[in-house]
Amino acid sequence: MGIEETEAQARGALDRRSFLKGAAALSGAAALSLGLAGCGPKTAEEAKASAADAMGTFSEEGVATPSFLVPPEPVDEADIVEEVEADVVVVGMGLAGICAARAALEEGASVVCLEKGTEYHLHSHQITAINSAIAKEQGVEFTDEELECVLNRMMADGRDRCNYNLVKHMVYHCGEDFDWYLEKCPDYTVVRAEETAGETKLDYEAILNICTDGLAARAGRHFDDVTPEREEAAKAGAPYLNLFNHPVNPAWDVTDERYPMFASVIAVEPNHSYVGKHSAAYVEEHADVRYAVWAKQLEKDDAGRVTGVLFADEDGTYRRAKAGKGVILATGNFSSNPAMVDYYCRSAAELEPTGWPEVDAKGDVTNTGDGISLAAWAGAAIDRSETMTYVCDSYGGAMGCNPFLLVDGLGARFMNEDVTGEVFGAKSLRVAGKVMWQIFDDSFPDQVANMPVGHRCYWRITEGYDDIPLGHLFDPIGTMTRAEVEKMSQFKADTLEELAEQMGVPADAFVATIERYNELYDLGRDEDFGKRHDRMAPVRTPPFYATAITPPKFRNTVGGVMSDEHVHALDENNLPIAGLYLAGSMVGNRFHGCYPNTNMGQNHAGCIVYGRLAGQNAARGV
């Protein structure tokens, strides 16, 4: 690396171009092993454009300002062909924008919505919904003490840097706000989580087939003999609302976990657009919804209040949306903007992106962080929480994220395996050989009995589907069949030496690791890494199994503009900017450093809860 490049890097100005140049210098195999293969721009044109974008400019102090933070030229008044006016202007019609617009309408406000796609965007399944009506009906209710416990853990996850009241609002409102979200949905089927597949009258095989994706597909949880007619009938009963991850392991105590995960999620199958489309229809009916328009700039009055949005259509013709009470930014995350990812969460830049393949009306990807630029140009502070939080979780190995023995590419043990999915993901990039092997023996069905209730953890193995509770069935968690575990195991061997050969790790070191692990089990204490004894599963009974932990993927960023508990955007002094509200994934100040698995579905919950709050506050002038 030359002196200029070293200097540039030291200033934090290593742009996408030099990053890619460095990557190109590596051999294909080396680049692959560094996880660069799937990152960032795919074509030369895209690489050039993103490099130019990342270059930015230097201030006199030598600090780089990326181009996405440089405000555009003001638009000439003569170029603005239309003016629309409403109490509240919502930018973005994803889950957050839809909830914000609906809440503002319900408060009696007039609303304009601006969306650059040709339609709204809704997807995926899991939503944190503590104490939702569905949970309470099934006897799952958190006490005030337990809520405090969740809140304290969430604050500790972010080393208490986040806004306590903002996080508290989420914990205490996610259940009732989920109920509010569901209110508009006329028909749905509530799954009884504790009922087993063998007991239910639901056609669980057909339901599974219409919602099988992700892990269910990998586990082979799909039924070839289900007729199209049965699948159609299953679709007619959708959405299915499932108290995911229930029942919980009776041997599990959430207060006695290194990484507690609270079982507080509702999964909506086949996906939650089945619920969200009804809120979207309400918004489309009652608001002035403009599709295929791009919000370009926020407008402020002399007192610094945000008063509206300048937006452009496909031809670049400008229009003005005046907001009497407030503008709500709900433009989603920035995972498809390589320059922004490089700048705000560089560690994610090396990961393979797996965001939604959504495009705007011009066919360009969404999730480009437009709202972050819009807010920053209007004086908002961007939450630079070291690496801006990104989702980096992993499905683990054949035994999910259960704390079975892990070894690295040299066959050595390296950690207390009793962690959670998002730790697995990030950790796998930091171990020898950048590979983590999950190792277990044929006693695994008995050994899972003390495994935690966690992200992709299994504490029961059955022979068939009939014994699986529905809360574990549709998106596999808690219970797996033996056949599924075997299917997901990459390697199986009758001797440890054979297994080591298949894995490509040094056999001597691997066997020594296993012997030491078994010795620690017999000793009753993990002197090497401090794992609790009831989660030490000795490796003695052949056949032996090995699976590489799935490498982390970069799903989406979570965070953006600094926010207070009223979801006001904050300025550089952390003071509210009048008239500017935030919703959904772009709300900053709620995570710090990681997106923890303390609760699953916090992204969607943030869209519903903060979307609703933004709509109410903007309409009420809070």
Ligand SMILES: Cc1cc2nc3c(=O)[nH]c(=O)nc-3n(C[C@H](O)[C@H](O)[C@H](O)COP(=O)(O)OP(=O)(O)OC[C@H]3O[C@@H](n4cnc5c(N)ncnc54)[C@H](O)[C@@H]3O)c2cc1C
């Ligand atoms: C594979 C995958 C699985 C996931 N699973 C889950 C899960 O199970 N649970 C969970 O909680 N989260 C999950 N997530 C994350 C979750 O999907 C997102 O956090 C959530 O969809 C964000 O919603 P949003 O409304 O904030 O943003 P979006 O849904 O991205 O909506 C933003 C909208 O703003 C529009 N827009 C952007 N810029 C402009 C502009 N300048 N002008 C006009 N319109 C604009 C966009 O077109 C888009 O429609 C998953 C993500 C991925 C990728």
